[in-house]
Amino acid sequence: MSVIVLAGTIGAGKSSLTALLANHLGSQAFYESVEENEVLPLFYQDPEQYAFLLQIYFLNKRFANIKKAMQEDNNVLDRSIYEDSLLFHLNADLGRANDIEVSVYDELLHNMMEELPYAAYKKHPDLLVHIKVSFATMLERIEKRGRPYEQLEFDPTLYNYYKELNRRYDSWFENYHHSPKIQIDGDQLNFVENPQAAYQVLAMVDKKLAEIREG
Numbered sequence: 001m002s003v004i005v006l007a008g009t010i011g012a013g014k015s016s017l018t019a020l021l022a023n024h025l026g027s028q029a030f031y032e033s034v035e036e037n038e039v040l041p042l043f044y045q046d047p048e049q050y051a052f053l054l055q056i057y058f059l060n061k062r063f064a065n066i067k068k069a070m071q072e073d074n075n076v077l078d079r080s081i082y083e084d085s086l087l088f089h090l091n092a093d094l095g096r097a098n099d100i101e102v103s104v105y106d107e108l109l110h111n112m113m114e115e116l117p118y119a120a121y122k123k124h125p126d127l128l129v130h131i132k133v134s135f136a137t138m139l140e141r142i143e144k145r146g147r148p149y150e151q152l153e154f155d156p157t158l159y160n161y162y163k164e165l166n167r168r169y170d171s172w173f174e175n176y177h178h179s180p181k182i183q184i185d186g187d188q189l190n191f192v193e194n195p196q197a198a199y200q201v202l203a204m205v206d207k208k209l210a211e212i213r214e215g
């Protein structure tokens with residue numbers, strides 16, 4: 001049973017590549033809970049008040065998705081559970097969660113990971129595909145997608161939040177060792193509008209999956 005997970009900062013192209021990859025592999029795509037997420041707009045309005053609640057919301061949804069995705073081969077998950085932790089710790093460092101909330105979250109995450117139904121032989125994805133984008137591309141894509149509460153006009157302090165998040169992703173990816181991993185250059189490869197770029201990205205993933213299967 002193989003599970004592939006997409007990673008990358010906000011607007012990197014995870015949802016777009018999740019769709020492309022699941023279609024290519026003939027498997028199911030599992031998306032983040034965004035449109036129906038009633039906490040997300042509240043978080044962007046008042047991060048101090050809602051950072052912890054949003055984190056618990058995402059943890060719950062992410063865990064449910066992981067359990068479903070693990071039931072069939074080659075399913076694709078839009079963002080890893082490890083990145084939620086990265087996002088939460090950034091928010092905590094910005095004073096939006098206190099030490100008790102951080103330790104409750106960290107322990108809950110650990111306990112939930114232990115309880116994954118297939119945890120006896122597999123606790124982690126089979127492949128992590130990280131889409132790396134520059135800060136400029138990140139801002140462009142967030143604007144292009146146009147979720148109102150994510151726009152810099154909505155809250156100019158988001159500029160520094162996004163900049164720091166994008167910076168932290170580099171060391172996060174370097175230090176990620178839970179599974180095999182590959183990195184896609186999301187600045188150069190326009191896999192959304194350019195079929196050749198899409199073909200190139202899918203070929204990279206196929207090659208890595210074949211290597212993993214050969215052991």
Ligand SMILES: Nc1ncnc2c1ncn2[C@@H]1O[C@H](COP(=O)(O)OP(=O)(O)O)[C@@H](O)[C@H]1O
Nearest residue numbers: 010011012013014015016141145189190191192
């Ligand atoms: N490689 C790419 N080249 C050009 N546009 C892209 C690329 N990846 C994503 N986009 C566009 O950027 C926006 C954000 O993409 P999305 O897949 O929603 O990102 P994420 O799920 O990582 O937040 C969308 O408008 C999408 O069409």
Ligand SMILES: Nc1nc2c(ncn2[C@H]2C[C@H](O)[C@@H](COP(=O)(O)O)O2)c(=O)[nH]1
Nearest residue numbers: 009010011032034054058084085087088
């Ligand atoms: N504070 C947190 N925000 C999170 C987390 N997971 C996702 N998100 C936010 C970031 C975006 O505004 C939105 C969807 O993310 P995309 O990268 O798919 O655009 O949700 C989290 O764990 N904590």
